[in-house]
Amino acid sequence: MTSSKVPALAARIERFPIAGSFIISRGAKTEAVTVVAEVSRDGLTGRGECVPYPRYGETPEATLAAIQAMQAAVAGGLTRRALQAAMPPGAARNALDCALIDLEAKTAGVRAWSLLDRPAPGERTTAYTISLGTPEAMAAATAKAAHRPLLKIKLGGDGDGERIAAVRNAAPESELIVDANEAWTEANLEHNLAACEAVGVTLVEQPLPAGQDDALARIKRPLVVCADESVHDRHSLALLRERYDAVNIKLDKTGGLTEALAMADVAQALGFEIMIGCMVATSLSMAPAMLVTPEARFVDLDGPLLLAHDRDHGLRYDDSLVYPPDSSLWG
Numbered sequence: 001m002t003s004s005k006v007p008a009l010a011a012r013i014e015r016f017p018i019a020g021s022f023i024i025s026r027g028a029k030t031e032a033v034t035v036v037a038e039v040s041r042d043g044l045t046g047r048g049e050c051v052p053y054p055r056y057g058e059t060p061e062a063t064l065a066a067i068q069a070m071q072a073a074v075a076g077g078l079t080r081r082a083l084q085a086a087m088p089p090g091a092a093r094n095a096l097d098c099a100l101i102d103l104e105a106k107t108a109g110v111r112a113w114s115l116l117d118r119p120a121p122g123e124r125t126t127a128y129t130i131s132l133g134t135p136e137a138m139a140a141a142t143a144k145a146a147h148r149p150l151l152k153i154k155l156g157g158d159g160d161g162e163r164i165a166a167v168r169n170a171a172p173e174s175e176l177i178v179d180a181n182e183a184w185t186e187a188n189l190e191h192n193l194a195a196c197e198a199v200g201v202t203l204v205e206q207p208l209p210a211g212q213d214d215a216l217a218r219i220k221r222p223l224v225v226c227a228d229e230s231v232h233d234r235h236s237l238a239l240l241r242e243r244y245d246a247v248n249i250k251l252d253k254t255g256g257l258t259e260a261l262a263m264a265d266v267a268q269a270l271g272f273e274i275m276i277g278c279m280v281a282t283s284l285s286m287a288p289a290m291l292v293t294p295e296a297r298f299v300d301l302d303g304p305l306l307l308a309h310d311r312d313h314g315l316r317y318d319d320s321l322v323y324p325p326d327s328s329l330w331g
Contacts, residue, residue, distance in 0.1 A: 023132045227243070
């Protein structure tokens, strides 16, 4: 590696096969497509990974181009703080933000949480995702994971009462949270919430489409309802208080760890419970998110567990326990 005091930015698309397939209400995929940003200076390299999300009009190619367009700014000494105004929230800024934090920590010779003056993360129990399918298929998949203490169940609208009942029968001891990925309607909202309550579900994530979720403010919510697609950064929080009880913070939505931590602080001040979530990605995506876990009631960082293989120096997973990253991976 050539040593230089002028920061250099590189980026690339990487692909990781999923073990089997990953199915939600919007469709299935068989690989995780990530974009990695690397910022190098003085023989040190900071890395960050993001997952472009078609739900928000992102593609790997456009995300890669957006990161590469920042090469001159990075060479000119772009700081993490200046980055927040230089790029909009989203996957591209996430990768670059995390790369800059990683490099800053390496340069200072400290761990990222010390650099950012945050509590050191410890091991946490992560949710493990069960993909959407027929009640029979979901019960079979759940039975194989019934030893895990926290399961996240993907639901899809009509028939979800039968799905969640089948899942509960297959995992009588696990805590269940569900994610409808915007697939419910006002017509089946209360029925599906009641079905979830009946089997002891703890939390329902994004039942209605973003922008069409006013009904959540008009009903009595029998369990915690969590915003995902309806919330992106701290500025979107205040308007959600009457509709949601919790928010899912994902670095690919906030545009990086810098905004994610700020968002977590504001969310707590407003009385929201916090979930720290992820896309299906490698440990390089999960590592920065671990810094949000001390504030989170729910941790959903199972992305690497859904892959056929993780990258080198990946996070340590002991069944459903996930541990903080080693500096050889990030931070």
